[in-house]
Amino acid sequence: xxxxxxxKAVALISxxxxxxxxxxxxxxxxxxxxxxxxxxxxxxxxxTHAIRKKDQSKPKRNNALWSAEQLGIKLHIxxxxxxxxxxxxxxxxxxxxxxxxxxxxxxxMVKKAREWMxxxxxxxxxxxxxxxxxxxxxxxxTMPIIQKDSGIDDRLLRPLCAKxxxxxxxxxxxxxxxxxxxxFSGRNRKPQIALAKQFGFEDFAQPAGGCCFLTDExxxxxxxxxxxxxxxxxxxxxxxxxxxxxxxxxxENNYKVIIAREEGETKYLQGYKKQYDSLRMTSHTGPMALxxxxxxxxxxxxxxxxxxxxxxxxxxxxxxxxxQKKTGEQQELTVKPASPEHVLPEWML
Amino acid sequence: xxxxDCRRLLCPMPVIKVQDKVxxxxxxxxxxxxxxxxxxxNDIPAWxxxxxxxxxxxxxxxxxxxxxxxxxxxx
Ligand code: SF4
Numbered sequence: 001x002x003x004x005x006x007x008k009a010v011a012l013i014s015x016x017x018x019x020x021x022x023x024x025x026x027x028x029x030x031x032x033x034x035x036x037x038x039x040x041x042x043x044x045x046x047x048t049h050a051i052r053k054k055d056q057s058k059p060k061r062n063n064a065l066w067s068a069e070q071l072g073i074k075l076h077i078x079x080x081x082x083x084x085x086x087x088x089x090x091x092x093x094x095x096x097x098x099x100x101x102x103x104x105x106x107x108x109m110v111k112k113a114r115e116w117m118x119x120x121x122x123x124x125x126x127x128x129x130x131x132x133x134x135x136x137x138x139x140x141x142t143m144p145i146i147q148k149d150s151g152i153d154d155r156l157l158r159p160l161c162a163k164x165x166x167x168x169x170x171x172x173x174x175x176x177x178x179x180x181x182x183x184f185s186g187r188n189r190k191p192q193i194a195l196a197k198q199f200g201f202e203d204f205a206q207p208a209g210g211c212c213f214l215t216d217e218x219x220x221x222x223x224x225x226x227x228x229x230x231x232x233x234x235x236x237x238x239x240x241x242x243x244x245x246x247x248x249x250x251x252e253n254n255y256k257v258i259i260a261r262e263e264g265e266t267k268y269l270q271g272y273k274k275q276y277d278s279l280r281m282t283s284h285t286g287p288m289a290l291x292x293x294x295x296x297x298x299x300x301x302x303x304x305x306x307x308x309x310x311x312x313x314x315x316x317x318x319x320x321x322x323x324q325k326k327t328g329e330q331q332e333l334t335v336k337p338a339s340p341e342h343v344l345p346e347w348m349l
Numbered sequence: 350x351x352x353x354d355c356r357r358l359l360c361p362m363p364v365i366k367v368q369d370k371v372x373x374x375x376x377x378x379x380x381x382x383x384x385x386x387x388x389x390x391n392d393i394p395a396w397x398x399x400x401x402x403x404x405x406x407x408x409x410x411x412x413x414x415x416x417x418x419x420x421x422x423x424x
Contacts, residue, residue, distance in 0.1 A: 062395065073399070
């Protein structure tokens with residue numbers, strides 16, 4: 001193949017090992033690759049490190065950027081936060097075990113990648129999907145759905161399991177040699193690990209479960225609660241970011257308290273003081289908390305008592321806090337810290 | 350020099366903002382991204398290395414990270 005005819009592929013880069021290997025296999029065959037990474041707001045990437053102090057000993061890195069650098073490819077990170085909402089609210093193919101709309105999500109991402117591919121004069125798309133690896137979105141029967149609904153048809157190559165699937169356009173046209181692609185299937189990760197070793201990749205990311213918080217049970221409970229309390233499926237970026245942080249306690253439908261679990265979270269929640277009313281301990285060391293919703297005075301006092309329960313003053317008869325409205329207006333509160341039996345288990349999200 | 354406010358944004362949002370801005374600029378122009386997420390100290394330089402731009406400096410004062418970027422060749 002000469003350079004003039006060099007074919008170009010755009011790869012969906014999640015930051016995990018599979019997309020890293022998929023690109024490498026195709027690069028080895030002389031294909032020019034650029035990466036695309038979609039940011040939905042639910043991605044596990046990066047920010048949990050920024051928020052939680054206990055994670056700060058680990059190097060902070062964005063795995064999609066890291067993968068791209070390993071591969072020597074350009075990476076385009078695309079904000080799909082707004083458009084993605086519809087996928088989360090109304091998935092045509094339903095949710096997985098939690099609120100993860102994986103199949104719809106895959107279709108959407110491949111469709112967006114196809115649009116990018118067409119706009120930028122690329123020839124085909126690569127993904128790191130493996131047949132049978134995930135319960136719903138990567139079954140053999142669902143693979144054609146992704147191709148059809150996204151409009152990509154046979155211009156989608158899955159190098160890690162290509163040998164188990166019908167021939168695609170890049171193979172048929174002779175741009176890539178099918179024999180040099182893989183036939184992985186199922187959940188066994190050993191073949192991927194071996195291939196990584198062969199290519200000399202070390203220190204790669206191996207996300208457990210999925211690539212986003214929607215596969216997390218605890219997170220999904222909090223998101224359902226948010227929808228229930230608002231009476232409809234809706235969210236803003238701040239809402240879904242805050243679901244990743246702190247203890248969420250909802251004593252009543254009209255408000256919830258978000259309490260930092262450690263210093264890193266306190267620091268993070270402080271950044272929201274202009275968007276949310278907040279509570280801060282003054283008499284004792286204690287966590288920062290935000291109030292989401294429309295609590296009345298009695299409810300604010302209850303929230304303060306709950307916050308106090310997580311402070312150093314939890315055994316004192318009374319403690320003081322500052323209640324700060326998002327407008328900046330402040331008020332001092334004196335409360336008796338809530339005792340454990342006053343914080344009902346069903347309030348804890 | 351153009352200043353870009355990325356305060357309170359968590360990675361990768363500052364990177365996306367930088368990327369979209371850099372794509373509008375031409376080679377040699379400088380962009381200062383003012384961020385609060387410490388993750389940008391790694392992510393913006395990584396993005397720049399991959400895409401052929403240069404990080405001239407990263408200053409950290411109080412809770413802000415000021416990343417100065419020189420735009421390389423844009424396609
Ligand atoms: S885990 Fe999340 S990002 Fe990954 S396919 Fe499922 S819904 Fe999409």
